[in-house]
Amino acid sequence: xxxxxxxxxxxxxxxxxxxxxxxxxxxxxxxxxxxxxxxxxxxxxxxxxxxxxxxxxxxxxxxxxxxxxxxxxxxxxxxxxxxxxxxxxxxxxxxxxxxxxxxxxxxxxxxxxxxxxxxxxxxxxxxxxxxxxxxxxxxxxxxxxxxxxxxxxxxxxxxxxxxxxxxxxxxxxxxxxxxxxxxxxxxxxxxxxxxxxxxxxxxxxxxxxxxxxxxxxxxxxxxxxxxxxxxxxxxxxxxxxxxxxxxxxxxxxxxxxxxxxxxxxxxxxxxxxxxxxxxxxxxxxxxxxxxxxxxxxxxxxxxxxxxxxxxxxxxxxxxxxxxxxxxxxxx
Amino acid sequence: xxxxxxxxxxxxxxxxxxxxxxxxxxxxxxxxxxxxxxxxxxxxxxxxxxxxxxxxxxxxxxxxxxxxxxxxxxxxxxxxxxxxxxxxxxxxxxxxxxxxxxxxxxxxxxxxxxxxxxxxxxxxxxxxxxxxxxxxxxxxxxxxxxxxxxxxxxxxxxxxxxxxxxxxxxxxxxxxxxxxxxxxxxxxxxxxxxxxxxxxxxxxxxxxxxxxxxxxxxxxxxxxxxxxxxxxxxxxxxxxxxxxxxxxxxxxxxxxxxxxxxxxxxxxxxxxxxxxxxxxxxxxxxxxxxxxxxxxxxxxxxxxxxxxxxxxxxxxxxxxxxxxxxxxxxx
Numbered sequence: 201x202x203x204x205x206x207x208x209x210x211x212x213x214x215x216x217x218x219x220x221x222x223x224x225x226x227x228x229x230x231x232x233x234x235x236x237x238x239x240x241x242x243x244x245x246x247x248x249x250x251x252x253x254x255x256x257x258x259x260x261x262x263x264x265x266x267x268x269x270x271x272x273x274x275x276x277x278x279x280x281x282x283x284x285x286x287x288x289x290x291x292x293x294x295x296x297x298x299x300x301x302x303x304x305x306x307x308x309x310x311x312x313x314x315x316x317x318x319x320x321x322x323x324x325x326x327x328x329x330x331x332x333x334x335x336x337x338x339x340x341x342x343x344x345x346x347x348x349x350x351x352x353x354x355x356x357x358x359x360x361x362x363x364x365x366x367x368x369x370x371x372x373x374x375x376x377x378x379x380x381x382x383x384x385x386x387x388x389x390x391x392x393x394x395x396x397x398x399x400x401x402x403x404x405x406x407x408x409x410x411x412x413x414x415x416x417x418x419x420x421x422x423x424x425x426x427x428x429x430x431x432x433x434x435x436x437x438x439x440x441x442x443x444x445x446x447x448x449x450x451x452x453x454x455x456x457x458x459x460x461x462x463x464x465x466x467x468x469x470x471x472x473x474x475x476x477x478x479x480x481x482x483x484x485x486x487x488x489x490x491x492x493x494x495x496x497x498x499x500x501x502x503x504x505x506x507x508x509x510x511x512x513x514x515x516x517x518x519x520x521x522x523x524x525x526x527x528x529x530x531x
Numbered sequence: 532x533x534x535x536x537x538x539x540x541x542x543x544x545x546x547x548x549x550x551x552x553x554x555x556x557x558x559x560x561x562x563x564x565x566x567x568x569x570x571x572x573x574x575x576x577x578x579x580x581x582x583x584x585x586x587x588x589x590x591x592x593x594x595x596x597x598x599x600x601x602x603x604x605x606x607x608x609x610x611x612x613x614x615x616x617x618x619x620x621x622x623x624x625x626x627x628x629x630x631x632x633x634x635x636x637x638x639x640x641x642x643x644x645x646x647x648x649x650x651x652x653x654x655x656x657x658x659x660x661x662x663x664x665x666x667x668x669x670x671x672x673x674x675x676x677x678x679x680x681x682x683x684x685x686x687x688x689x690x691x692x693x694x695x696x697x698x699x700x701x702x703x704x705x706x707x708x709x710x711x712x713x714x715x716x717x718x719x720x721x722x723x724x725x726x727x728x729x730x731x732x733x734x735x736x737x738x739x740x741x742x743x744x745x746x747x748x749x750x751x752x753x754x755x756x757x758x759x760x761x762x763x764x765x766x767x768x769x770x771x772x773x774x775x776x777x778x779x780x781x782x783x784x785x786x787x788x789x790x791x792x793x794x795x796x797x798x799x800x801x802x803x804x805x806x807x808x809x810x811x812x813x814x815x816x817x818x819x820x821x822x823x824x825x826x827x828x829x830x831x832x833x834x835x836x837x838x839x840x841x842x843x844x845x846x847x848x849x850x851x852x853x854x855x856x857x858x859x860x861x862x
Contacts, residue, residue, distance in 0.1 A: 465832065472546045
């Protein structure tokens with residue numbers, strides 16, 4: 201295992217410590233619940249938004265806490281759902297008069313933890329809503345999922361909900377825009393290599409030197425099939441042929457186009473894929489309104505990429521254009 | 532070779548096409564010279580800043596073109612200096628009345644191309660200055676270098692020069708702040724894996740499963756030594772012990788601290804390293820004023836990281852705080 205790590209069991213706490221030290225004044229770290237939170241939260245003038253999931257998908261979600269995005273993120277260990285009490289305690293700590301929105305990628309473990317925490321919070325009089333994100337078209341059910349998985353498309357849901365909450369909207373309105381964005385967002389990914397969770401110390405699966413996993417999950421779950429590694433053109437075709445007809449995205453539609461790196465793929469390759477996808481969408485008469493190229497939802501150091509499309513209208517464009525200040529800053 | 536690529540020879544043009552398509556209206560691509568330029572350049576009210584180097588180090592430099600940073604970047608092929616005429620033609624195309632600043636990482640091939648281009652531009656009456664960046668403390672001379680190499684610290688020089696130029700400063704003033712920042716910037720990196728240039732199709736070097744290359748160059752050049760893979764704590768100690776005494780950075784100093792990923796290392800590990808480095812600097816009485824964690828200057832998909840320190844004063848802080856709008860946008 202070739203990683204920058206001390207004790208693998210301290211991987212997540214040491215990462216969270218780094219995030220807090222890198223953002224003094226704006227972020228706080230609460231070690232008891234793996235919680236990274238806005239230093240100025242809770243704010244009773246806005247709905248509180250909390251996202252969970254396992255660690256290992258960074259920047260999702262601990263690096264996207266800040267104005268216009270999340271109020272807090274309380275991940276579990278690498279690829280493990282957060283314990284229910286992390287979510288419950290984070291909810292209590294961050295609760296606002298306007299209510300709490302729990303955003304959850306659709307995996308069985310996460311769903312269970314967040315639903316139980318929501319019930320407990322509600323029983324104590326907190327106003328809570330839970331929204332499940334399921335943008336991955338690769339498979340219907342999966343190793344850790346009933347129904348579709350939530351992957352990099354969760355960023356658009358977070359962004360829309362974060363922007364709406366920042367405007368002071370009620371919980372119902374924030375949920376409405378989140379559900380709307382989730383309903384027009386579709387993703388699929390391809391892995392070129394596996395990844396190694398630090399505490400496991402061994403790759404999650406094996407791929408031959410000339411193989412790729414088509415439709416891979418962000419925890420290394422199998423996708424649609426294993427195949428010989430294709431060219432970049434062939435791979436983009438394969439992804440778009442799965443994504444485009446699914447909603448469907450039609451001629452004349454405007455979309456946001458995300459090319460997300462899974463952790464080990466350099467940004468040069470992501471822009472190469474972006475150029476191909478942009479061109480192939482144009483050939484179908486689908487217009488890219490805005491590009492998102494980089495790492496949004498990763499799988500540790502897995503080499504691979506996913507494509508996400510979001511069908512836009514004026515409301516979604518406005519929400520995606522709203523300002524957001526998060527830990528990741530380039531310059 | 533596991534990459535998202537079509538014809539390896541088209542790797543750079545296809546990436547540059549993607550960058551331009553992802554940033555319509557703000558960036559332009561001139562295929563003849565591998566040039567990515569601001570769509571609104573040249574601007575006669577500001578010094579023009581152009582950076583080159585080989586490709587394969589993205590986001591450096593083709594993804595940091597924009598207001599407050601570069602006016603253009605004209606890279607060569609992967610790990611190859613740009614041909615002299617790319618620099619010369621880019622200079623002519625982007626020349627402003629205020630002059631042209633050519634920023635160059637100190638490698639023999641790049642130096643030769645930029646110096647020849649500068650001479651030709653000067654002989655035609657253009658006002659040109661050339662500034663060499665050499666922040667890497669690992670080795671004195673190297674495979675491709677006489678003197679120290681330029682690595683991720685080049686971002687701070689670009690940012691300072693970009694901010695100063697945007698204020699309308701004269702060429703001499705822009706050069707002055709660039710030289711000042713370069714003189715207080717020091718870096719060193721460690722590789723855990725090699726990388727594979729697309730056209731070569733094979734790794735540049737080999738590292739055993741339990742080995743790391745201490746002081747690696749961003750083209751896979753040997754560093755100080757090859758050693759058994761250490762813990763994250765040991766690695767940060769090793770890097771700081773090389774960097775801190777070199778300037779030196781002293782108790783009471785304020786610094787910018789960058790943890791730069793070399794391409795294949797996930798951002799979770801970079802924040803883990805950041806936390807350790809921040810704490811170890813605090814133990815030495817060195818205060819981090821601002822953090823930079825992510826990928827700035829990479830080596831394709833190499834797993835590894837570098838640390839950069841910049842000693843600050845009020846002028847440098849102001850320049851680093853100035854706004855910049857570049858292709859890489861998280862949200």
